[in-house]
Amino acid sequence: DEVINKIAAGEVVERPANVLKELIENSIDANANKIEIFIEKGGKKLISVKDNGEGIFQEDMINAVKRHFSSKIEKEEDLYSLKSYGFRGEALASISSVSKLRITSRTIQQPVGSQLYIEGGKFKYLNQTASPLGTKIDVEDLFFNTPARLKFLKSDNTELQHIINIFSYYAILHSDKYFRLVIDKKEVYNLYPSTLEDRIGLLFSSNFAKDLVVIDYENEKGKIYGFVDINLKNKKNFIFVNKRPVKNQLISKTVKNLIGEKGYILFFEFPSFFVDYNVHPSKMEIKFSDDTAVSNLIKEAFSISLNPFKK
Ligand code: ADP
Ligand code: MG
Incomplete structure (x- = not known):
């Protein structure tokens, strides 16, 4: 499974901007209207997306990073109508196999949140933890266990341009949502809902x-x-x-x-x-x-x- 996920990761994830795209789409699919993004070293060190969406139940946490798990297709017609961005259930599985992935989340039905940590596709822990409503996903050290792919990444600045490009696409498309972008601890965009x-x-x-x-x-x-x-x-x-x-x-x-x-x-x-x-x-x-x-x-x-x- 680990190997399959690693191979599949190459298809979904080529660079930090692809990770960001998947995470933003998941936040929007979870009906978030507030999305905060933290990037360090062009996304090579950290890509973090925090939302105020529906959250993930503790018992669904492990499933969320399993290949072909998606909570989003309930009926076959959903596949064709594409009401949500996701439906393949590949993104988190792929990303978790080539990074250090931490998901912290709480649903409105839970008094306490939970946190899952996976390192290079290996399960490390799933704990209860304090969490605001919604989900925060931290992707650290992308490609730390796939040196060949790490080598293909461009300079931090080039990767950052790709990240800002992806951010801009979604900020334009969802101007009714709050978006914030913080790069190397500096706030670059703080965009309140607008026309x-x-x-x-x-x-x-x-x-x-x-x-x-x-x-x-x-x-x-x-x-x-x-x-x-x-x-x-x-x-x-x-x-x-x-x-x-x-x-x-x-x-x-x-x-x-x-x-x-x-x-x-x-x-x-x-x-x-x-x-x-x-x-x-x-x-x-x-x-x-x-x-x-x-x-x-x-x-x-x-x-x-x-x-x-x-x-
Ligand atoms: P997909 O988006 O194709 O369903 P992903 O691998 O991107 O697959 O995500 C797997 C599952 O994890 C989603 O179907 C959803 O149930 C859950 N999930 C991921 N990100 C979030 C989020 N930000 N908020 C709530 N649930 C999420
Ligand atoms: Mg998705």
Whole structure:
């Protein structure tokens, strides 16, 4: 089991940012509206996510780190509707096999919380402990027992950029939730629930929101909504499809061909049959069943909203 988990870990977890993504998604799936993230040494030393979600019962703690355990699929249709981020039950099992993982949690039904500690896939202890309502997951010394993978990590600063990128995706997508990011004991973001525009302003500079051009368009194939930064302050881009953060070459190339290197945040909505999320487990790449429909949607939307950019 330990070996299988270690191998599987390579698929889910390549770098600290992948761990952070899984932990944030679990917090959101647990209906948390307050998510605090602590990072040390680019996530190589520590990735910690604390939420005020539903928590985990002591008797479910061990299950939570077992492969293919998920509390989230109850019916087969849930698999296709993807109401929650998780359903494979692989993330915690994989992460626990390649790190020192501590879960501290309490549900509203329990007067006392519990804490589970696993080191490199080996169970160490499960104790009762004082805990606020919700869950805190600490991932320490990622890849300490897989030196080959540790070697592939980039500098702390590069890993940090990936972490901030993941943080930003979810902070944008869930502007109605409180997010806090603390890096090497310094608070970097403290984001109270707000509108999408205000959240974007806080994330990318106070002027950003003012310089944005709004895209808002729909045709028979899908919908597109979002913002483009006309003043080039921010070249970052964030793409969401059906409320999930994604990376997609077709979208980013189409946008780049239309407006050049600009910062943008775009939300797409398509019927679920149109999108394949399972290109790779827990990775952000997706495929569309009709690429032309996607690029046409973008072209039409941009030609209406972004005339100033026309060459
Ligand atoms: P999945 O998200 O696919 O179900 P994970 O390995 O990410 O699988 O998590 C396993 C299980 O652990 C979840 O199904 C859930 O029951 C529990 N869990 C993980 N993180 C949290 C959290 N932050 N709050 C409450 N429960 C959690
Ligand atoms: Mg999960």
